[in-house]
Amino acid sequence: MYRSGHYGVSLLLYAPVGFALLLAGYPAVALLGGAAMLSLARLPDVDLRVPFVEHRGPTHTLVFALLVGAVLGGAGYVTAPELGLDPRVAGVVGAVVGTYGIVAHLVGDVLTPAGIAPFWPVSPRNYSLSVTRADSTVANTGLLALGVLVTVVAAVVGGRIG
Template identity: 40%
Template sequence: MYWRGHVGIALLAYAPVAAAVRVAGEPGLAVLGAAVAVAFATVPDLDHRLPVAHRGPTHTVGFVVATGTVVAVAGGLVFPARGGINLLASGGSALPAWTPVFAGGVATLSLCSHVAADAITPMGIRPFRPLSTWHVTFDLTPAANPRANRLFLGLGVAALALSVALTP
């Protein structure tokens, strides 16, 4: 997949989470989560700029878990859990103290969606490297298919919009 497809699939994966967070009374957290989902949707493809094979170490379960953990820990260090995080300077409600863990979870979900999206291409992935050479490919569409990438982006945006529109 290309960036449009990855962003769309990340939003598609995040849409039910956004709805749940909104139902829980945290609309600010839902917005933050959408931003995190989009920001991390293409992170594994940074391997194009690194001296590693494409769809190598950055497309593994280990990378996903490690990166999600780093996001949660870094968020906890930047925003200590003292009564929540107030990102809105003028009287806005504070985000809950568990926001860093939520951000780490959404980053992990977004990274998982990236790896899953690459599994539908002919090139596939090896999600458990270096522990296993098991190769996964569903060979549904080439990564460069512009229709598939636009379709996934549209589905993701629509799913997120519906999840927001249909929740109180």
């Protein structure tokens, strides 16, 4: 996937989480979580700029997702009091969103023929659904539009109910 496709997948997958946070009475956490998801949407592709790291290698794994989740969970817990948030909630949301943000990227890449090996280093097996090429303008734009639509609906409905 390209940038717009990864943003779309991130929005699409985060919408139910943001909706649940709105219903639970945590609008600030829902907003921060959404911003974090979008910020993480392209993080695994940092491997394109790191020498000696294969593209769709270690940064495209569940191990990397868990590592990012642990870092963001810790950061959420530590910074929560300064933001007026419950540290436990912010820590859990940080860990979930950090992990989920990377998983959303992996979902986008598994749609392409090149796929990913998400269980590396345990298994080198590559997974691909071969739904669309990474450079497909239709797929990337369509995913972005769908992600925005679902996010807006979740925000409006969740905001009214919550």
